[in-house]
Amino acid sequence: MNKFNILVTGVSGIIGYGIVKSLKSSKYNCNIIGIDIYDDAVGQFWCDVFEKGVMASSERFPTFLYDTIIKYNIDLVIPCIEPELEVLMRHKKLYDKLDVKLVLNNEEVYPHLHNKAKTYDFLNGKIEQIPTLIGRTDFDYDYVAAKLGVPFILKKNISYASQGVVTINDQKDFDYWKYRYSDGYICQKKIQGDNEYTISVFGTQNGDYANMIVFWRKLGNGITVKAKCINADDDMIDYVNQLCNLIKPIGPTNIQLIKDGSKYLLLEVNARVSASTSIRTKFGVNEAEMCIEYFLLNKVPQKCKQKRGSAIRYLKDVIQYDSDNF
Structure with missing residues (x-):
């Protein structure tokens, strides 16, 4: 069996080291090269090779990644940090020169899914969504409260891991957060209940x-801390099918839904691997x-045998000791 050189980014984070551990438990022979901006990244302990990287916001990042791909003869790059994913999308032609595959989602739809206001606009009228208003600096609290009820949710347009999501209870809250997020936000009806679902599909x-x-x-802290692996009902399957026909996902895609009464409504789509990837592997x-199968072997992944049960993080x-001498 061939040995694949796999580059995983952001291995200090739960997505990155979740992917590393999933590769370790896969049926394929992998040489895992991890990169991260922190030289003490915990994921390095499970990688075969570790390289300290540079910030995705740095103008050096595209060439750093290019040089690393050449240095280790990388077959596949799995980006695990949203800013790095954005850079790869923008500079994809640079890497087309190399014999490497990138785990990237649908390039045409990604810009719509990366921004919450754009996601709402893109899907508006095509699929049922949470009642939403796209924010403006001149928005009036009474207007939003009348449309959505109180409390309501205010979300920064571009944010990750549930950061930039706040509950608005009164005028004071609203005035503070709408100006703090004046570069772009949405307001949504607050759906009550313990009824959120995270769904993965491989497009x-x-x-x-x-x-x-x-x-x-x-x-908890923006990630799934407790989960129960369940069977999707017909309504959920219908909703996911409708959504996938619109966004046409490629590769790992995370869909977050909330149930309002008998209806499923979209919270967001992450066009990438999500933080629950290590839990999915265990199920x-x-x-x-x-x-590996899809991007390197050009195979549609076979149906997996799923288990059912619960997970707690x-x-x-x-621990890494300075010396073995005590």
């Missing part, structure tokens, strides 16, 4: 996908393995 173009896996979830859906220590 295979043209609206088709493989291996949908569904978790009911509880959030039988290894997204990293599917990336907890803190764990990784």
Whole structure:
């Protein structure tokens, strides 16, 4: 069996080291090269090789990645940090010169999914969504409150891991946050209840996908801290099918839904691997393995045998001693 050189970015984060561990448990022989801006990134302990990287916002990042791909003869790059994904999208032609595959989603739709206001506009009238108003600096609190009710949610247009999401209870809250997020925000009706779902599909173009896996979830610090792997009901499947026909995902795609009464409504789409990827692997859906099959072997991933059950995340220590001499 061929040995694949896989580059994983952002291995200090839960997505990055989740992908590394998923690669380690896959059926493929992988040489894993991890990069991160922190030289003490915890993910390096599970990589075969580690390189300290540069910030995605740096003008050096595209060439740093280019040189790293050449240095280690990389076959596949799996970006795990949103800013790095954006850079790869913008500079894709640079890497087209190399014999390397990039795990990138639908380039035509990604700009719409990267921005919450653009997501709402792109899908408006095509699929049912949470009642939403696209924010302006001159928005009046009474107008928004009358349209959406109180409390309502205010979200920064571009944010990650549930950062930039606040609950508005009164005029004072609204005035503070709308000016803090004056570069772009949306307001949405607050849906009550313990009814959020994170869904992964592996897009295979043209609206088709493989291996949908569904978790009911509880959030903490922007990530799933408790999850229950469940079967999707017909309404959820219909909603996901409608959405995928619109966004035509390619590769790992995370869909977050909330249930309002009997209806499923979209919270957001992450056109990338999400923080629950390591949990999915333990329930039988290894997204990293599917990336190898789809992007390197040109195969549609086979149907995975999924398990059912619950997951709880907890803190764990990784210790590196200065010396073995005590």
